[in-house]
Amino acid sequence: MTRHAARLLPLALALLLPTAARAQAPSGARGAKAPAKEAAPPRRATSAHVEAGGERAAGEYLTTVGGCNDCHTPNWSQSNGRTPPSERFTGSNVGYRGPWGVTYPANLRLMTQRESENEWVRVLTTADGGDGRPPMPWMNTAQMSDRDLRAMYRYIKSLGARGERAPKAVPPDSEPRGSYINFVPVAHR
């Protein structure tokens, strides 16, 4: 196993285990019927929030420990978290493939310029009204307080527009064009 693959493995496992149990189509076979639409995750009212030297510091802290860079920042893991803020959150054109089709981590630098802060909160607390797909950890962001969600938005927006939009998600029965990571458990025989 390459060093990079070894480094990504714990992330992949942590993400895969809960997701796979919930989203894996019974047959797991290609061409299997798409799983039922994911329900919106539960939202727990909380006033919990981080204390930091300003909103920007809070946003940087929250996105880092919240794992947002892991998927939305290219080479975050490979650089051991050394990617400077100016280069973060530009999304990825390497998809994640599973029973949900292929999804691509959005370019959050462009999204925060395009969408309002209220829309950001709505999307992150409702899994985009139940339309959001794995492996985006919607069930985790749904538990964050409005204050912390808004701090993340303001921080990412303050970094300015950068990069291109990520490719559109590909439905389960279509073949994606570019690269993707297979997020499907393989049974050990």
Ligand code: HEC
């Ligand atoms: C395991 C990878 C992963 C992690 C970790 C992750 N995301 Fe995502 N995110 C995605 C993917 C993939 C999508 C696209 C989902 C889809 O197409 O349904 C997405 C979508 C989004 C969207 C919706 C974008 C839009 O245009 O509607 C927002 C906002 C978002 N992520 C923010 C975050 C934040 C904030 C964090 C950290 C708390 C985070 N993500 C952590 C993979 C991830």
